[in-house]
Amino acid sequence: MxxxxxxxxxxxxxxxxxxxxxxxxxxxxxxxxxxxxxxxxxxxxxxxxxxxxxxxxxxxxTGTGRMRHLKTHYGLYQETLKIFALFLQVLRARSKSKLLVLKKIDKLIQIPVLVNFYYSRTSLSERSHETNE
Missing domain, CATH: 2.20.25.30 (N-terminal domain of TfIIb)
Structure with missing residues (x-):
């Protein structure tokens, strides 16, 4: 062959x-x-x-890679929810317990969140009235 x-x-x-x-x-x-x-x-x-x-x-x-931006974004969202819950506790609490809860949420990141929450809840006319007084 x-x-x-x-x-x-x-x-x-x-x-x-x-x-x-x-x-x-x-x-x-x-x-x-x-x-x-x-x-x-x-x-x-x-x-x-x-x-x-x-x-x-x-x-x-999404989630199979590094998520350089989104992982911090999701973390901030969770943090904001916690802060918002504590802020609602402050609003519901009486005058003595307000100080205790305010000590808990004394962080730099929470100040803008509370300000944004305030501005979203109040109208523009109410805010301008406060500055005039």
Missing amino acids: DGVTKGTSSFGKRHTKSHTLCRRCGNRSFHKQKKTCAQCGYPAAKIRSFNWSEKGKRRKT
């Missing part, structure tokens, strides 16, 4: 790689010849995603 081998000896020559690392997603999905990423779609402006891939969306959604 002097036929051309298609088996073991042929598999040893397959050393060229069609995909390399992608700049945007970091996966080995960037096709060298096509110049596009199979994973994220780079260099397209929008990240590649399809509705038929629910798990694929889950891997790329």
Whole structure:
């Protein structure tokens, strides 16, 4: 049998790689010849995603990365809710207990929150009347 081998000896020559690392997603999905990423779609402006891939969306959604801005944003929101609850306690409390609760919420971050709450609750005419007196 002097036929051309298609088996073991042929598999040893397959050393060229069609995909390399992608700049945007970091996966080995960037096709060298096509110049596009199979994973994220780079260099397209929008990240590649399809509705038929629910798990694929889950891997790329908000919260899977660093969230440099949003993690502080969510933390401030939680802090604001706590402050607002304490502020409502102050409004409901009697004169003696007001001082105790005010000591609890004595932080720099809460001063603008309380001011914003005050301005959102009072009308413009009421505020201008206070400054005139």
